[in-house]
Amino acid sequence: MSSTFIQVIASGLLLGAVYALFSSGLTLIWGMMNVINFAHGDFVMLGMYVAFVVWTVMGGGPAAAVPIAALVLASLGIVCYFVLIRHITRGPMLAQILGTFGLALLLRYSAFWYFGTSFRTLPETLVGGTLPIGPIRIESSRLLAGVVALVVTVCLHLLLTRTTLGSRMLAVAEDADAAELMGIRPDRMQAIAWGLAAAATGIAGALIANFFYVAPSVGETLAIVAFVTVSLGGFGSVPGALAAGLLIGIVEQVSAYAIGAIYKDIVVYALFVLALWLRPVGLMGRA
Amino acid sequence: MTLLAVEHIEVRYGGLIGVADVSLEVPSGAVVALLGSNGAGKTTTLNAIAGLVPTTRGSITLGTERIDRKPAYAIVRKGLALSPEGWRLFLQQTVERNLRLGATPVADRSRQAALLERVYAVFPKLAERRHQYAGTLSGGERQMLAIGRALMSSPKLLMLDEPSLGLAPAVIDFLYETLVRLRREGLTILLAEQAIEMALEVADYAHVLQVGRSVLSGPARQIARDPEVQRIYLGVGEIRAAEPT
Numbered sequence: 001m002s003s004t005f006i007q008v009i010a011s012g013l014l015l016g017a018v019y020a021l022f023s024s025g026l027t028l029i030w031g032m033m034n035v036i037n038f039a040h041g042d043f044v045m046l047g048m049y050v051a052f053v054v055w056t057v058m059g060g061g062p063a064a065a066v067p068i069a070a071l072v073l074a075s076l077g078i079v080c081y082f083v084l085i086r087h088i089t090r091g092p093m094l095a096q097i098l099g100t101f102g103l104a105l106l107l108r109y110s111a112f113w114y115f116g117t118s119f120r121t122l123p124e125t126l127v128g129g130t131l132p133i134g135p136i137r138i139e140s141s142r143l144l145a146g147v148v149a150l151v152v153t154v155c156l157h158l159l160l161t162r163t164t165l166g167s168r169m170l171a172v173a174e175d176a177d178a179a180e181l182m183g184i185r186p187d188r189m190q191a192i193a194w195g196l197a198a199a200a201t202g203i204a205g206a207l208i209a210n211f212f213y214v215a216p217s218v219g220e221t222l223a224i225v226a227f228v229t230v231s232l233g234g235f236g237s238v239p240g241a242l243a244a245g246l247l248i249g250i251v252e253q254v255s256a257y258a259i260g261a262i263y264k265d266i267v268v269y270a271l272f273v274l275a276l277w278l279r280p281v282g283l284m285g286r287a
Numbered sequence: 288m289t290l291l292a293v294e295h296i297e298v299r300y301g302g303l304i305g306v307a308d309v310s311l312e313v314p315s316g317a318v319v320a321l322l323g324s325n326g327a328g329k330t331t332t333l334n335a336i337a338g339l340v341p342t343t344r345g346s347i348t349l350g351t352e353r354i355d356r357k358p359a360y361a362i363v364r365k366g367l368a369l370s371p372e373g374w375r376l377f378l379q380q381t382v383e384r385n386l387r388l389g390a391t392p393v394a395d396r397s398r399q400a401a402l403l404e405r406v407y408a409v410f411p412k413l414a415e416r417r418h419q420y421a422g423t424l425s426g427g428e429r430q431m432l433a434i435g436r437a438l439m440s441s442p443k444l445l446m447l448d449e450p451s452l453g454l455a456p457a458v459i460d461f462l463y464e465t466l467v468r469l470r471r472e473g474l475t476i477l478l479a480e481q482a483i484e485m486a487l488e489v490a491d492y493a494h495v496l497q498v499g500r501s502v503l504s505g506p507a508r509q510i511a512r513d514p515e516v517q518r519i520y521l522g523v524g525e526i527r528a529a530e531p532t
Binding site: 164167168170171174175177178179180181182183184185186 | 337338339358359360363364368369371375376377378379380384387388389391392436440
């Protein structure tokens with residue numbers, strides 16, 4: 001195998017891990033309360049701006065930006081839950097779609113108003129250079145993003161499947177009334193889910209900002225990737241999002257290398273349609 | 288001493304009346320049966336006591352404290368556990384996790400462990416299946432898990448919604464023997480049942496519901512002998528005549 005090909009696969013995996021991280025937030029919200037958060041991409045966008053602000057205000061890199069983005073977005077997620085989501089989940093499906101879509105527009109245009117329309121980038125020197133790993137060289141910013149994203153995604157999965165808190169959250173997800181009979185407060189668990197999902201998304205944003213432009217509308221692009229990842233992985237499944245994210249990352253990078261960067265999305269979406277045609281519940285979804 | 292007193296409660300679902308006027312009393316340490324045919328309002332009454340559905344009239348008192356208007360998660364913390372209709376198990380989690388979820392109101396870890404051992408002693412089948420997903424259990428085992436999960440909150444009062452529904456006679460016998468055992472250990476039990484003979488055999492008191500109203504109450508022995516109960520409960524007469532099965 002040529003070292004170029006290994007290089008392509010490696011960058012696909014690293015990108016895929018980031019896709020997996022910001023998609024796991026979307027899939028967690030769906031799994032917990034059957035709500036599709038259309039503002040999800042804009043949460044990523046805010047995470048990116050947090051990284052941008054952390055750099056401009058205090059000159060900090062990802063070591064500061066990642067935890068700050070996690071905290072800021074977790075708080076935002078919890079506020080959104082109590083102010084908006086908790087109320088619209090009692091309404092019809094259309095109220096949920098329009099409610100989170102409205103939230104998306106609010107966040108996006110607030111970003112336009114505050115940060116302006118111009119594209120920003122963090123200085124390349126912030127996470128500088130490339131690292132030689134065996135026969136290949138990887139940009140440090142992408143390596144950092146991929147590794148941190150993978151670790152955070154796995155931690156999120158372990159939190160859900162191995163801890164008492166996770167067990168309570170899954171109980172609320174399966175049957176909120178029965179969970180309440182156990183003495184669990186469903187609204188608290190759902191608020192925690194929004195906090196965790198938004199934090200994961202914010203971390204992803206802060207990591208992406210090191211190698212991607214920052215703009216108020218960037219959420220749109222990223223939201224599509226998240227929706228594709230979540231439906232391919234199976235709605236509600238964090239391991240599914242991880243598998244699908246890695247797969248999409250690889251397919252994207254391989255097709256960009258093999259047939260050209262501008263065609264890569266065609267391949268990704270063609271495979272996506274094909275996969276859902278063959279297996280509509282997604283790779284790890286429940287029928 | 289009265290542990291639970293329900294006085295003239297009414298429950299509405301939108302414009303429909305689920306329960307029109309139900310009253311009942313559960314003395315401490317007793318087994319009380321709540322009898323009635325399908326649709327009489329037994330499940331609605333238990334759900335209202337547990338706080339799952341709001342009452343629109345009347346009062347529910349546990350000990351000396353009003354508990355109507357309180358949310359379900361607060362009521363179970365006061366010592367009132369419900370094993371609900373249809374079991375409502377967490378099928379995507381293991382038997383042991385279901386039981387541990389039942390112990391949410393118990394903060395102390397070592398007490399949780401003691402409760403778990405006690406439930407496993409009462410239902411050895413659950414101990415054998417502790418690492419299996421609840422979704423893989425048989426009907427009888429699911430009923431045991433639902434009761435065990437309710438016991439994990441260490442309740443003063445255990446409410447059971449039709450524990451015999453859909454189970455094999457041998458399993459029903461085992462469950463009722465277990466209830467007798469739990470009562471002997473000091474647990475107060477409120478039992479909604481369609482299986483009238485079974486329930487009256489273990490109960491001290493019984494309350495009979497008919498289309499959402501309390502129509503009869505008294506000591507179980509007296510209710511068992513009452514010819515009126517046979518008529519009301521079995522629906523001999525108007526209901527049977529109108530809907531032959």
